[in-house]
Amino acid sequence: MDIVIVITLAVMSVSLCLAFIRLVLGPSLPDRVVALELFSTLIVGIIGVVAIMTDVASFIDVTIVMALMAFLAAIGFARFLERGGPRDD
Amino acid sequence: MIDVVKSLFLLSGAGFMLMAAVGVLRMPDLLTRMHATTKAATLGVALIMVAVSLHFAEVAVVARAFGVIVFLLMTAPVAAHVIGRAGYFVGSKLWSGTVKDELRPNYDPLTHELKSGLETEANATRETRDTDTP
Numbered sequence: 415m416d417i418v419i420v421i422t423l424a425v426m427s428v429s430l431c432l433a434f435i436r437l438v439l440g441p442s443l444p445d446r447v448v449a450l451e452l453f454s455t456l457i458v459g460i461i462g463v464v465a466i467m468t469d470v471a472s473f474i475d476v477t478i479v480m481a482l483m484a485f486l487a488a489i490g491f492a493r494f495l496e497r498g499g500p501r502d503d
Numbered sequence: 504m505i506d507v508v509k510s511l512f513l514l515s516g517a518g519f520m521l522m523a524a525v526g527v528l529r530m531p532d533l534l535t536r537m538h539a540t541t542k543a544a545t546l547g548v549a550l551i552m553v554a555v556s557l558h559f560a561e562v563a564v565v566a567r568a569f570g571v572i573v574f575l576l577m578t579a580p581v582a583a584h585v586i587g588r589a590g591y592f593v594g595s596k597l598w599s600g601t602v603k604d605e606l607r608p609n610y611d612p613l614t615h616e617l618k619s620g621l622e623t624e625a626n627a628t629r630e631t632r633d634t635d636t637p
Contacts, residue, residue, distance in 0.1 A: 415509070418509075419513070421517070425517040425520070429523070429524035433524050448533065448537055459544075462551040471559050471563070492582075495592070
C-alpha cells in the first residue's frame with residue numbers, strides 16, 4: 415500500500431510539473447488560466463492521497479474548500495477576460 | 504482485498520491526471536487543451552475520492568468524498584464553458600486543423616452580436632422603443 419501511495423504521489427508531481435510548463439509557456443492568458451485550473455484539480459487529488467497516507471479524515475474538508483476556490487478563481491478570471499481589463503500576456 | 508481495489512483506484516486516478524497534464528502540454532490550442540484537462544482531471548479526482556471513501560469507510564467521510572465528486576462534476580463544465588467563451592471573445596487562435604467553427608460566420612467581434620442565421624429583413628434590424636431605457 416505504501417509503495418502505491420508513493421507511486422501515485424510521484425505521478426501527480428510529474429503532472430504538476432507538466433502543467434507548470436504549460437503555465438510558463440502558455441501563449442495567451444486563457445491558456446494560463448486553464449493550466450491553473452488543472453493545477454488546482456491536481457492539488458485536490460494530492461490532498462486526497464495525503465489523507466489516505468496520513469489517515470486523517472479532516473483533509474477531505476480541505477479538498478472541498480480547494481475545489482470551491484478553484485471554481486471561483488476560474489469564474490473570476492473569465493469575467494476579467496470578457497470585460498477586457500488591461501492584460502499583458 | 505480492499506487494499507488491492509484501493510490501489511487500483513489510486514493508480515488509475517493518477518494515470519488519468521497524468522493524461523490530463525500531458526494533454527494540456529501537448530494539445531495545440533485552447534479548446535483542445537480544455538478538452539483534455541476538464542474531463543480527464545475530473546475523472547482522476549473522482550477515482551481518488553472513491554479510493555479515499557474505501558479507505559476510511561465511515562459515513563461522514565464517504566458523504567464528504569462524494570460531495571467533492573458531485574461538486575467537481577457540476578462545476579468543471581461550467582468553468583470550462585466560461586473560460587472557453589472568454590477565450591473565444593478575447594480572440595485566441597484556433598488550431599490550423601480545426602474543421603468547423605460555427606461561430607465565425609455568425610458572430611461579429613466588434614459589436615459583440617450573434618446572429619442566429621434565421622434573420623429576415625423584418626427582424627434583423629432592432630428598433631428602439633419607448634420602454635427602452637436610454
